Amino acid sequence: MTGFRGMRFVMDLVKRFTPKRESLTGNESLSDKQLEEVQPVDVQTSTTLTVIKRHKWSLAVGVGVIALTGVITFAGHEYVEAGMDEVYHVMLNNQEVGIVSDTKIIDEYKKNKPLDVQKNFPDVHVVLKTDGITYTSERAYNMKTDDSAVISSLDQLLIPQPVGVALKVDGKTVAIVKDQATADQILNQVSEPFTPKGKNSEKVAALSTGLGEDISTAPSELEKVEFVQKIDKEEVPIDPTELAKPEDVVKTLQTGNVAPAKYTVVEGDCVSCIAKKLGITKQFIYDNNPGIQDDKLKIGNQLDVTVLKPTLSVKTTEKIVKNQEIQYDTEYVKDDSMRLGVVQPISPGKNGLKKVTIQVTKVDGLMTEEQVVNEEIIDQPVTAKVKKGTKVIKGEGTGKFAWPVISPSISSTFGYRWGKLHKGIDITGNRNIMAADNGKVIETGYKSDYGNYIIINHLNGYETLYGHLSQITTKSGTIVEKGEKIGIMGSTGDSTGVHLHFEIHSSGSLENPLKYLNR
Incomplete structure (x- = not known):
């Protein structure tokens, strides 16, 4: 279209400015006299001049038209460009x-x-x-x-298309909410109650060595928080009436919409009896019913036994640092002049101190796993020197304990758990159980909490207890030596898996075994 308009414009200009043929018969450009004055040099030159003279007006017109056409074409192009x-x-x-x-x-x-x-x-x-x-x-x-x-x-x-976010747990849509920000806010509300309050602190509070510590509620550093189930958030087209209220979604995720459950105490009931009857743990009953004192129940009392089944469970991995005493060793210097059993101190001993780092895993705030990941010696213990008689009583311990399991791994440490004292440490590893020191087996048997157990008196003020055994290979009254096999690891009694429950008692008082056992 543009080329056609430009050509038409050029043609109009050519037509307007091209002279008519009859107007070019005069002397406007080159006179005859001027042509005659040009003397021919030779025949060819003369012929050329003759041709020029004969067609002088046609040549003049042609040159003029060509020049005018160039000017008009340029002007037309500029005119078209101005309209582009x-x-x-x-x-x-x-x-x-x-x-x-x-x-x-x-x-x-x-x-x-x-x-x-x-x-x-x-x-x-x-x-x-x-x-x-x-x-x-x-x-x-x-x-x-x-x-x-x-x-x-x-x-x-x-x-415009209304859209929402489908919040899915393990592939199942739980609710549709307004947007991604609302979904994230709901998930944060679900996880927040189980996030340690001190999670932003760079230093972890170190626990002391007393019996009143509860590792499950101790200050900790949050290493990781995640959901047990797989979470997906997918944008989907919706009808605005399908949107769920955020507070309702939080409640569903936290409780699974489980209805409250009550149990009425009847004659002959006890905490462990009710736990066994309902398939729950004793600790669960204690936690839901803090009014229970010394396991005393009254007939007719109603216990809260609601077992929540959260749609979404929160798993946290936390780090706890605690200071633990290291029991000093005693070096005995034999003295033939002293009778058996008589000892005299030469120089006192001093307990050392180590920093123990424990990694704790919790699901919905309940501790499910703990593992000692590092021990750092702060103060080395000082060995005590004692003079004693040379007459050795058979079965008397050395006062220095060995690990009762080969290749030991600690699965639960000493201290309070949810308001109840864990009296020893739980150890996994090789299933053969060995005496931690020389001593005399004074008791074997079965108890509901310990399962199959062994107690050894080391005849020096110390006693050790070995619980949850699948098999006892010694008997009461036997004198055993350090490292001698006494049983096989199991999961009898109140146990959640195969392990050894190991306790140390000194003069009738509980001691933390980690005070005596070092890696």
Whole structure:
């Protein structure tokens, strides 16, 4: 179209300025006299001049037309160029919508229109899919554009779509909420109660060595928090009436919508009896019913035995650091002049100190696993020297304990757990159980809490207890030596897995075995 208009314009100019043939018969350009004055040099020159003289007007007209055509063509081109514009064809999903004069109009529309639409739907998240809007440029002569018509057409063609976020637990949709931010807020509310309060502190409070510590509630450093189940958040088209209230979703995730359960105490009931009857732990009954004192129950009392089954469980991995005393050793100097059993101190001993790092795993705030991951000696113990008689009593211990298990690993440390004292340490490893020191087996048998157990008196003020054995290979009254096999590891009694429960008593008082056992 542009080339046609330019050529037509040029032709009009040529026609307007080209002289008629009859007007070129005079002497306007070159006179006959001037041509006669040119003397021919030779025949060829003479012939050439004759031709020029004969066609002088045609040549003059041709040269003029060529020059004029060049001028007119240049002027026409400039005229067309002056009418050319850059325009933009706007398309939605490859279908043309219209033509606009500037790309900024479309760019601003794609940026601002979704925000304007969202303002009209404050209670639900809406999506306006503007990704399909594209444009191409074209240079055209006097092509018409209509910016407002294009914008109006886009407004009619683009339909806002309400969307929500489907919150899924292990692939099952639990609820549909407004948006990703709401879903994240719900998950934070579920995990927050189980997150240690001191999680942001760089230093972990070190526990002392007393019996009153409860490692399950001790200050700790949060290493990791995660959900046991797989969580997915997926954006989906919705009907706004499908949206769930965030507080209702939190409750569902935390409790599984389990109805409260009560148990009425009857004659002959005890805590362990009720726990066995309902398939729950004694500790669960204590935790849900803090009013129980010394295992005393009254007939007719109602106990809360509601077992919540959270839809979403929170798993935390925490680090606890505690200071633990190291029991000093005693070096005995034999004295033949002293009778058996008589001892005299030569120099006192001093307990050392070590820093024990324990990694604790909890699910929904309940400790499920603990592991000693590091021990650092702070103060070395000082060995005591004692003079004693040379007459040795058979079975008397050395006062220095060995690990009762080969390749030991501590699965639970000494201290309080949820308001109840864990009297020893739990050890896993090789299943053969050995005497920790020389001594005399004074008791073997079975108890509901210890299962199959052995007690050894080391005849020096110390006693050791070995619990949860699957088999006892010694008997009461037997004299055993340090490292001698006395049983096989098991999971009898009140046990949650195969392990050895190991206790140390000194003069009738409980001691932390880690005070005597070092890696």
